[in-house]
Amino acid sequence: MKDTKDTAIKMYADKIHDIIKRYDRFLLTTHVRPDGDGIGSEVALYYALKNMGKSISIANDSPTPQIFRFITPDAGMYIYPQIPPEQAEVVFTLDCPTLDRLGSIREIIPKDAIIINIDHHVSNEYFGDVNWVAEDMCSAGEIVFTLLKNIAIDITQDIATALYIAIVTDTGRFTHANTTPDALRIAAFLIEHGARHTEISQYVYNTNPFNLIQLNALVLNTVRLHAENRIATVWLTKDMLEKTHVNAIDAQEFADIPISIDGVSIGVLFREMMQPNWVKVSLRSRNGFDVNAIAKKFGGGGHKYAAGCEIPGSIAEAQQIILHELEKTLLTENKL
Incomplete structure (x- = not known):
């Protein structure tokens, strides 16, 4: 079973890595009313692609919840009706089971863009050109982490912090049934690589207006x-x-x-x-x-x-x- 899972992971990672190497303009998006997994996943991938020299933007239908704004980039993030100035060649949809759940962002995706669908919902409709849908992973953030590790991307502090938010929020602070041994191992790895755990605890869970x-x-x-x-x-x-x-x-x-x-x-x-x-x-x-x-x-x-x-x-x-x-x-x- 593990060999089969490892083979599938390598297949998806290699396919996505090949697309990343061949194209320059990328758009990242998540579902309407985004949560910590959606925001954390797209922010982590934003920094990873930025560090690879790619032209990268985030565009979402809904505003970022206040508790997650401390991890968002200073530039390159758009909330509809604001949209990126250039058309993307590749679109990553993160933590989104259907195209309709993208809201207004669905309308700005170029018809010839490659769609990479990264998700862990059992209800996913496999709408992408590449569909990495892993229901056994705790979050889209875990899939993004697995992708970055398999294509040898350095996990910087910004990436680690964003991915930690994705995992800690979607597991309900490691209390939900999706809290797997892998989720805990990855969380430990992210803290070792600089995830700002204390800051996350303060802003996400212990700062209420x-x-x-x-x-x-x-x-x-x-x-x-x-x-x-x-x-x-x-x-x-x-x-x-x-x-x-x-x-x-x-x-x-x-x-x-x-x-x-x-x-x-x-x-x-x-x-x-x-x-x-x-x-x-x-x-x-x-x-x-x-x-x-x-x-x-x-x-x-x-x-x-x-x-x-x-x-x-x-x-x-x-x-x-x-x-x-x-x-x-x-x-x-x-x-x-």
């Missing part, structure tokens, strides 16, 4: 239990964001609140989207429950224990639809 704490209190006040306390829900409205002056991009961690409740197997965050009458549904689970299967029924996806989808209607309507589906599945699996 007062208004974000106020929003957290409002969200906590919405906690409800369902299905004999097996399901917990919270919700977040646009009014709550406006009242506390918090950008929605900085409120993604609230999805972890309901699943943290003792005895709960499924946690759900319902958040009003900026688009009227649409609700973003973020699902978290444990005890073997597959929320990716639920999200896929509504056009979404993700991982077994963390997935999401978007549903038209109000929060109350979305809650009714999702709870019905979750309770039905729990009954079918004899877990209720």
Whole structure:
């Protein structure tokens, strides 16, 4: 099994390395409402390609969450509708299971560009010219690390810091089921190579603006239990964001609140989207429950224990639809 995995890694690394050597203009992007894995992966690859003398830009649909801005480059990063001045020959999509999840960035990808799809979602649609999709890796950051090591790229402090953020956030600070021995070994390697662990801990986990704490209190006040306390829900409205002056991009961690409740197997965050009458549904689970299967029924996806989808209607309507589906599945699996 290990020989097969090593062979696949070498094949993908060699193929991508060949493309990198043949082209000069690169664009890196990740999914809408980017998280630490998406930002960390593209920033690490940005510095790696920059050090190889390539012309490189990052372009994302959504702003970078405040907690990750300390690792982003001073130049060469664009948030739509700002776009890079030159057309890319090669586009890396990172931590993004579908082209639609790129948002507006999908529209600026040149039709003749080579797309390299690097991802670890089970719901990936293999839309690239090269698809390195490794569901057994903890994060897209782990795949980027594996790529850089296999093509003998020096892991600088900036690269190590970005990759450490990708891994530490997607494993939930090494608490999620995707925390593998490889993830821990790579994290140790990155710290040995200068990853700014203390700075990451401070900015990502221990620096909360007062208004974000106020929003957290409002969200906590919405906690409800369902299905004999097996399901917990919270919700977040646009009014709550406006009242506390918090950008929605900085409120993604609230999805972890309901699943943290003792005895709960499924946690759900319902958040009003900026688009009227649409609700973003973020699902978290444990005890073997597959929320990716639920999200896929509504056009979404993700991982077994963390997935999401978007549903038209109000929060109350979305809650009714999702709870019905979750309770039905729990009954079918004899877990209720």
